[in-house]
Structure formats: structure tokens, C-alpha cells
Amino acid sequence: MKLNLDFHPRLFSTMKNYSRSTAVADSMAGIIVGIVALPLAIAFAIASGVSPEKGIITAIVAGLIISVFGGSKVQIGGPTGAFIVIVYGIIQKFGLEGLALATLMAGVFLIVLGLLRLGTIIKYIPYPIIVGFTSGIALTIFTTQVKDLFGLTVENVPADFVGKWGAYFQNFGSIDMWSTVIGVVSIIVIFVTPFFSKKIPGSLIAIILMTVAALLLKNYMGVTSVETIGDRFTITASMPEPTMPLLSWEGVRMLLPSAFTIAILGAIESLLSAAVADGVISDRHNSNTELIAQGFANIASPLFGGIPATGAIARTMTNINNGGRTPVAGIVHAIVLLLIYVFLMPLAQYIPMACLAGVLVVVSYNMSGWRAFSALMKNPKSDVLVLFVTFLLTVIFDLTIAIEVGMVIACLLFMRRMAETTDVKVIMDEIDPNSESDVQLHSDEHLVIPAGVEVYEINGPYFFGAGNRFEDVAENMRSEKPKVRVIRMRKVPFVDSTGIYNLTNMCLRSQKKGIQVVLSGVNPKVHAALHKAGFYKLIGEHNICPNINVALQRAEALTAGAK
Secondary structure, rough: OOOOOOOHHHHHHHHHHHHHHHHHHHHHHHHHHHHHHHHHHHHHHHHHHOOOHHHHHHHHHHHHHHHHHOOOOOEEEOHHHHHHHHHHHHHHHHHHHHHHHHHHHHHHHHHHHHHHHHHHHHOOHHHHHHHHHHHHHHHHHHHHHHHHHOOOOOOOOOOOOHHHHHHHHHHHHOHHHHHHHHHHHHHHHHHHHHHOOOOHHHHHHHHHHHHHHHHHHHHHHOOOOOOEEHHHHHOOOOOOOOOOOOOOOHHHHHHHHHHHHHHHHHHHHHHHHHHHHHHHHOOOOOOHHHHHHHHHHHHHHHHHOOOOOOOOOHHHHHHOOOOOOOOOOHHHHHHHHHHHHHHHHHHHHHHEEEHHHHHHHHHHHHHOOOHHHHOOOOOHHHHHHHHHHHHHHHHHHOOHHHHHHHHHHHHHHHHHHHHHHHHEEEOOOEEEHHHHOOOOOOOOOEEEEOOOEEEEEEEEOOOOOHHHHHHHHHHHOOOOOOEEEEEEEEEEOOOOOHHHHHHHHHHHHHOOOOOOOEEEEOOOOHHHHHHHOOOOHHHHHEEEEEEEEHHHHHHHHHOOOOO
């Protein structure tokens, strides 16, 4: 069997009509996005529990691969805030080797999703789950930054949410005022910058200003309490040699849930980013190609010591707003980051940790989606339940559990809703041809239901609890036991294995009571499913009728004792 790949990188198609003006626009956009990505890559890496250069390496390697092989014209890839929680948790449990293996496995999962053409299915993950875990991640990111934002002296910060806040309150007396000022001013600078400049990112301005301020405080005022990146990490400025993580069955087994979470989270965020970009540039991305590119990126990133990557909405929008219209802009962004990494990375050691905490506080606020969260509170109770369960599990436990439980609850609620859409009604005495689409009459004469015959109609998909609902309706009938039970299925669009099982049990129970079952108006799709399941042997093919006229004629013949 030949595998029909849905892999069509947009870079190659956009090169056919590439012009000099487009090249200039892409180059300028790529330079700006590279500058924007720098502070975010450093901040995301540190918040994830790795050294700052690993964030930039991720943005370089993964960003380049996503732009070259991706299914979107303008997608910018790299580390994002959504991965902070899951990456930090993996490092705490399994170390950097475990993170590398989990990221590589996630890359394989993403490629498989793309090859199986599941890019469109990812889009159908319930919205309350997306909002729930995104808001939960935002709150968790904010929680992880409280220590650095206020310069608290906490020896061992607990890994869990409740434990962190307990430690913060116990040690809040150790707050450092200079760190707090730097952190708060950083937040203010980031928020007010858009009012003065749309091109230069507020996070970069905040980092430059606060780094200079910290150096002045240290050299001229003797303030040494403001911790910097160099106080916590050793900065390197050379690309590492590619190294394959240690593969073992035990490691694969233990990291499988985490890898799956990284893959699903990366797929959701990248496709969401691509969809948002489509709406702005009036384009349509290839979701399966995008997933395959994301898979390549997440396989390559850990080989160079990087962390998980995906499409970044903020950087993608920055690319669009600055004129980027082809993947070349993303490639330029990766080259700019590489140049900064090689020539300017040692300067990162002077950046105050409180400033990076301020950057991430703004990131967490933008991620929180509090408006969407508030709007969902007005939705049906089932959606609110999924929203809160996913949110609380993300915050209190971890993202893996939150997504798994949220999906299970959402599926169960969906099943209940679908089951509720199927209703069973009883038709008494006669049928009005003017209101029925499958009655074969040439006059206004009503179709009379013969004595000893009951007619039921199933409206909706026949699955889940439909069979039980039919029995409940039948048992509540106060008439004498019928000889024939006609079941109209003209409004049943499909039947699944559960529906066939329920229908079979219903027919068997009816036959035990001496009641013959006749089906009416079975559409070709349902007819084929029943035939394949061997349903004809149970009631006979002659008892499956094309419309209600034939069904009632058959029922009348059966009540009269005809064979």
C-alpha cells in the first residue's frame, strides 16, 4: 500500500514567485523577531530549570527547522511559556537526560500525527480544556517567578503549587527591595512601551534598562543583593556538538506520558498559532505539514541540548506586523539569534533575575486568557466543569494529569449530550401523510396503524443509551402486548457497534415476549452496517422495509399469521 504523504513545506512554494521587495520585508521582519525572541528564549529557559543558552539554542535550531519545513508561511517557532511547567517537572523527576528523551519522543509523536493526517482532529479538542490548562499554566508561571521578582531568600522552593506559596509566605520577610523595584519597573516598562514604539519590544527595553541599572547600583552604590543570570548560571557562547540521548526501554516507558503531553501541547499551540496567522494574512496553512515540521524540530532540538519547541503566537504576530510574509523571515530570525548567541551571549550574565521575572509575569498575564475564562463561566455547567477541573489539575498537580482527565471528562459529557439528542416516540393510531416524508400515498388519506401493531420512531444516532431508552418507552406503554413492533429509523443517520448491540438486545427481548420486530426507513448507510453485523439473521431481511407503507403492510401480514 502506497502512503500518500501530506507534506508540502510552504518555503518551496513561496520561492516560485519570490521578489526582491518580499526579501527586504522578510529580512526586516526576521531581524525584529530575532530581537524580540532573545529575552523570551532566555526567560523561558531559566523558568524551565535549564541554563539560558539552551533557550536560545532551541529558538535557533527549532525555529530554523519549523520555518524551512513548516506548513505555514509566517509561523515562528521556538520555546514558549506553555512548556515551562511540563519541562520543569520532567527535569525535577528525570533530569536533563530525561527531558532530552521526552522531547525526542514527542517529536516522533508529532511526525506520526502528521503522517496519519490528524492535524485537523487536533483542532477539535474542546475549547474549555484549552482555556483551562492555558490559564493554569499562566498561574503556575506567575507562581514560579514570585521568588525572583521579590528577591526572596528561600533555600529549597517546593515543586508543588501549594508548597511554593507556603514557602513564600513564610519567607516574605526576606524580601529584597532593590530586586522588587527592578522587577516592578520591568513590568511597567513592558506595558507602557507599546504606547511609544510598536517595533521595539518592551521586554528588550526593560532588560537593557534594568541591566544598566543593576550595574550602576552595584558599582556606584554598593548594592550587591540583586541577583543576576551570571550569579546562578555559567554562560557559554558556542554551539554544542549534537548528542543522542540515552535510549532505554525503562526510560521510554516512564517518560511516555510526559512525551505525549509535550506532543499534544505542541500540536495545539502550533496549530492555534498558525490558524490565528491565517486570519491575519488571509492564507490557509497545511496542518499536517506543520505537525511534521514540529516533529522534526523537537527531534533536532534535544540533540543540541535544547528544550521543547512549538509555534509561538506572539512572535508569529510580531513577524506579520513587521511585514514578514514567507518562511524566509523565520529563517532570518534564527540567523539573527545565532549571531547574537555567538557574539553577545556573555553579556547575558549581567541581566537581573528580577527583570526576567517581570518579563515572565507579563507573559503569564497575556497567557491567562482571563477574558475567555470569564466568558466560559456563562456557558453550560458541563463546560464550566471541564474548565475548572482542567484548570485546578494543571495548577495543583501537573499538565499531564490535567489534559488526560480533562479529555476524559469532556468525552463523557459529549457522549451524554449525543445520547440525549436521540429520542424515541410512540406513534398512535394513524400517520398524517402531509407531515411525513416517507409515506407513499397519493391522497390526503391518513395511514392507519393496524390492530396489534405498535409504531415507534427513533430520532437521532442509534448508539449509547438509545436502546435502553427505547425499552423504557415500550415498557411505559399501557396498551396490550402487541404482536408486531415497527421501528421507524428514517431519522437515524448512522449506527455504531454499541447501537447494533443495543438494537440486537432489544429485538431478542421482544422475540422472547412473542413480539416480531420490523424496521422501517433504514437508510443505505445504516442498512449496510446492519447487514455487515449479521442483523438480518435475527429478524429476517424481509422485515427490514424501505418505508412505512411497506412496513405496515408487513406488520399487518404478520398479525394475520402470514409467513
